[in-house]
Each structure stands twice: as structure tokens, then as C-alpha cells.
Amino acid sequence: MAGTEDNTRERLLDQAERLFSEKGFAAVSVREITNASQCNLAAVNYHFGGKQKLYLAVFKERWAKRAQKLQKSFIQALAGKQQPDLEEVISAMARAFLEGPLTDSERRNHIQLMQRELSNPGQAMGMIVQQVMRPFIQNLVSMIRPCLSREVEDERLRIYVLSMLGVVLYFFLARPAVSGILNQEYDQRFKSELVSHITAFCLNGMQALNQER
Amino acid sequence: MAGTEDNTRERLLDQAERLFSEKGFAAVSVREITNASQCNLAAVNYHFGGKQKLYLAVFKERWAKRAQKLQKSFIQALAGKQQPDLEEVISAMARAFLEGPLTDSERRNHIQLMQRELSNPGQAMGMIVQQVMRPFIQNLVSMIRPCLSREVEDERLRIYVLSMLGVVLYFFLARPAVSGILNQEYDQRFKSELVSHITAFCLNGMQALNQER
DNA sequence: TTGACATTCAAACGTTTGTTTAATACATAT
DNA sequence: ATATGTATTAAACAAACGTTTGAATGTCAA
Numbered sequence: 001m002a003g004t005e006d007n008t009r010e011r012l013l014d015q016a017e018r019l020f021s022e023k024g025f026a027a028v029s030v031r032e033i034t035n036a037s038q039c040n041l042a043a044v045n046y047h048f049g050g051k052q053k054l055y056l057a058v059f060k061e062r063w064a065k066r067a068q069k070l071q072k073s074f075i076q077a078l079a080g081k082q083q084p085d086l087e088e089v090i091s092a093m094a095r096a097f098l099e100g101p102l103t104d105s106e107r108r109n110h111i112q113l114m115q116r117e118l119s120n121p122g123q124a125m126g127m128i129v130q131q132v133m134r135p136f137i138q139n140l141v142s143m144i145r146p147c148l149s150r151e152v153e154d155e156r157l158r159i160y161v162l163s164m165l166g167v168v169l170y171f172f173l174a175r176p177a178v179s180g181i182l183n184q185e186y187d188q189r190f191k192s193e194l195v196s197h198i199t200a201f202c203l204n205g206m207q208a209l210n211q212e213r
Numbered sequence: 214m215a216g217t218e219d220n221t222r223e224r225l226l227d228q229a230e231r232l233f234s235e236k237g238f239a240a241v242s243v244r245e246i247t248n249a250s251q252c253n254l255a256a257v258n259y260h261f262g263g264k265q266k267l268y269l270a271v272f273k274e275r276w277a278k279r280a281q282k283l284q285k286s287f288i289q290a291l292a293g294k295q296q297p298d299l300e301e302v303i304s305a306m307a308r309a310f311l312e313g314p315l316t317d318s319e320r321r322n323h324i325q326l327m328q329r330e331l332s333n334p335g336q337a338m339g340m341i342v343q344q345v346m347r348p349f350i351q352n353l354v355s356m357i358r359p360c361l362s363r364e365v366e367d368e369r370l371r372i373y374v375l376s377m378l379g380v381v382l383y384f385f386l387a388r389p390a391v392s393g394i395l396n397q398e399y400d401q402r403f404k405s406e407l408v409s410h411i412t413a414f415c416l417n418g419m420q421a422l423n424q425e426r
Numbered sequence: 427t428t429g430a431c432a433t434t435c436a437a438a439c440g441t442t443t444g445t446t447t448a449a450t451a452c453a454t455a456t
Numbered sequence: 457a458t459a460t461g462t463a464t465t466a467a468a469c470a471a472a473c474g475t476t477t478g479a480a481t482g483t484c485a486a
Contacts, residue, residue, distance in 0.1 A: 030474060039434080047433095167379045169383060171375070176332075177331040180338075
């Protein structure tokens with residue numbers, strides 16, 4: 001070999017990510033993946049050692065990097081501002097998930113894959129929580145704390161951050177249902193409308209932290 | 214026959230609901246269901262006509278009734294009050310989902326089953342949206358509208374209601390992840406803490422509707 | 427050219443899948 | 457008792473599943 005780009009392996013990861021995110025692990029067959037990747041059936045076992053290990057490889061080699069990219073774009077959006085206010089933080093978070101650095105299909109794959117693993121914990125869940133979600137939430141917590149007018153315990157603040165993430169992710173997750181209920185397509189116009197709605201809703205929601213308990 | 218209670222059919226629906234909600238449609242085999250139901254393999258085809266039709270029967274004969282029960286308990290909680298204020302409406306909604314009339318396992322099955330269908334639309338999705346979600350959301354909209362200090366278009370109000378539902382459902386959905394991140398068990402104490410948090414967060418969030426655009 | 431290595435391929439492996447079949451058991455009505 | 461319709465059973469079905477195999481490629485160094 002030499003500078004072999006191992007194209008088959010990459011194609012397998014591409015299609016596996018897409019299909020697993022669309023249908024879930026059990027509903028996708030190895031033959032479906034290899035057909036979509038235009039390679040031989042045995043390629044999955046040759047390159048990854050089995051279907052289950054391919055699923056894990058998708059998370060380790062694709063999902064984790066997307067998550068980093070997403071968080072980088074969030075941090076980037078707030079760079080330069082010494083002390084971003086609450087609205088800027090929330091808007092940057094919503095934007096990272098809804099309009100961030102990923103393409104539309106990348107975004108859909110990414111979030112649906114995460115959701116499947118979070119609500120149906122498999123072998124990748126530990127990695128997601130510890131290496132991605134925990135740091136990201138702690139990051140948000142430390143950016144939000146200076147914006148508040150009173151002291152708040154870490155745990156209470158984390159629940160509020162989770163609530164905001166819940167709003168953002170749910171609009172994504174239940175996308176087909178949301179479209180059906182609102183009679184709205186998920187086009188660019190609707191997405192930026194969503195960002196400003198979410199920002200307003202969460203910005204006000206966080207004000208509960210500034211009130212007496 | 215006569216007053217045959219058709220016990221096998223009921224057991225099949227019970228176990229199918231549990232297993233489908235825990236693992237998803239594709240990951241559950243007919244043999245797994247019939248073993249858990251302590252009946253013969255052919256019973257699924259005899260009573261329902263196939264695995265797919267059993268899945269639909271779970272939604273029609275079990276899920277839909279649970280959803281009605283849930284909405285009834287929400288309406289009941291607000292009965293008597295001629296003009297419930299916003300906090301009462303929101304708190305009743307959160308309580309209906311988190312502490313409502315269902316047992317813990319019923320609740321988990323119910324919400325996870327809905328979520329699977331909403332993010333992975335199958336044949337039951339249309340029924341869920343049109344017969345359950347749309348009416349429930351419209352119900353919430355008409356209860357919330359009188360609480361606002363300014364006129365708001367229907368569509369804008371619906372987005373806000375969806376946001377509140379998002380918060381509630383996400384805390385349920387990502388339950389394993391939430392527990393992992395907060396180091397909290399989902400016991401009774403934490404649930405009622407969640408209800409008051411969600412109420413506070415959403416109550417403030419809805420205030421955005423009372424502000425200038 | 428030869429040898430060694432990495433990759434692809436068609437074919438087959440043994441299981442498990444959803445579904446069907448035909449026989450049996452059981453209750454009720456005639 | 458006999459007939460009738462419902463429910464359950466063990467056994468078998470073809471199809472699809474994940475995985476393995478061994479031969480056929482292609483590639484680069486010696």
C-alpha cells in the first residue's frame with residue numbers, strides 16, 4: 001500500500017452512519033450497508049470485525065468528531081467576547097445545533113444517532129455522556145454562571161442547561177411530528193425562526209434562576 | 214365462548230408493548246414476545262395476523278387509551294377552576310406526564326413508544342399526531358391564551374406549547390443520560406423537584422409571549 | 427519474475443427470522 | 457352423543473440474517 005485512502009472503509013462508515021441513524025441498529029442489515037456502499041458483503045467483517053463493531057466505529061470515528069466540531073463552532077461563536085451575555089450564549093447554543101457547521105444531513109444523522117443511543121443505551125452511551133455531554137454542559141454552566149444576578153448551585157444550574165438542550169433537541173428529534181402539527185416545512189426560514197424562538201423562550205426561562213426560590 | 218376474556222390476547226399486548234417500547238420494533242422477535250407471554254409462537258398470527266399488525270394493535274388498543282387517560286387527568290386537575298392561571302396550566306401538564314395516573318412502567322412504555330414512532334415515523338405516526346397530539350396541543354393553546362396579556366397568533370402559541378412539551382418529554386426520554394449527568398436517581402423526590410423546575414422554567418419562558426417581538 | 431501482503435469477491439455456512447400448516451384440545455349448542 | 461366453532465399446539469416452511477471461507481485480485485519490494 002502506501003497512501004492508500006482505504007476508500008471502502010470510509011464508504012462503509014458513511015452509509016452505516018446514515019442507515020443506523022435513519023432506522024436504528026437492529027433494523028439495518030449488513031447487506032443493506034454493503035449494497036449502499038457498493039462493496040462486497042464480507043467487507044464489514046474484514047474492515048471492522050462485525051456489524052456491532054462497525055456500529056461502535058461509527059460513534060468513535062465519526063460521531064465523536066462531529067460532536068467536537070459542533071462544540072468548537074459554539075465556542076468560536078462566542079470567542080472575542082470577554083463576557084458574553086445570556087442571550088448570546090443561548091443563541092449560540094441553539095445555532096450550533098440548528099444551523100451549525102454541519103450539513104443538513106450530517107446534522108440529522110448526528111442528532112438522531114445520539115438520541116437513539118441516549119434513549120436506548122448501548123455500548124456507546126458511556127462515551128457520549130462522559131466525553132461529550134458532560135464537558136459540553138459544564139462548559140455551558142461556566143459561561144452562564146457569570147450572567148446571573150445571584151449565586152446558584154452547580155446542580156441546579158445543570159438542570160436548567162439540560163432544559164434548554166431539551167428544547168433544542170426536541171425540535172429536531174420530533175421533526176416529522178413538529179412539521180405535521182405546525183404545517184411547516186423545515187426550511188431555512190423556519191430554522192432561523194426556531195433559533196430566535198428558542199432563544200427567547202430559554203432566555204426568559206433562565207430568569208427563574210434570578211428569582212427567589 | 215361467551216364471556217371469554219381471551220387472556221392470551223391481552224398477555225400478548227402487554228408483553229409486546231413492553232418489549233417494543235424497550236427495544237424497538239425490529240429488535241424484538243415474535244418468539245421473544247410469545248415466550249414472555251407464555252403462549253405458543255403461532256398465537257401472534259392467530260390473534261393479530263402478524264408482527265406488524267400486533268405493533269399497530271398495541272398503539273390502537275393500548276397506547277391510545279393511555280393517552281386519553283393522561284389527557285383526562287390533565288383536564289381533571291384543572292377542573293373547577295373557571296380561569297386557571299398560567300402556572301396552574303403548566304404545572305398540571307408537567308404533572309400529567311411525570312406523576313400522572315399511570316404507573317412508572319406504564320409511563321415509561323407510553324412515552325418511549327411515542328418517541329420511537331415520532332422520530333422514526335411508521336404506520337402509527339399519523340394516528341398519534343392527528344388523534345392525540347393535535348387535540349392536546351390545541352387544548353393547551355386554548356387554556357393558555359386567556360392567561361396572556363396580549364393577542365398572539367395561533368401558530369406562534371403552538372410553537373411555545375411544543376417547547377414546553379419538549380422540555381417535559383426530553384427529561385423523560387434522555388432519562389438514562391440525565392441520571393448520568395446529574396448523578397441523580399429518578400425517584401419520587403427527584404420527579405417532584407423536576408415538576409417544579411419545569412413549571413418555573415416554562416412559566417418564565419412563556420413570558421416571552423407577553424413582550425414586544 | 428518472484429514473493430509477500432492487503433483487499434475484494436462469490437459462495438456457502440449455520441442460525442434466526444416471520445409465517446403457515448395440520449392436528450389436537452376444549453367448550454358450548456343441538 | 458354429536459356437531460360446531462374457537463383456541464392452542466408442535467412442526468415445518470422459505471427467506472433473510474451475520475459470519476466464515478478460500479480463491480482471485482491488485483500492489484509494491486526484492
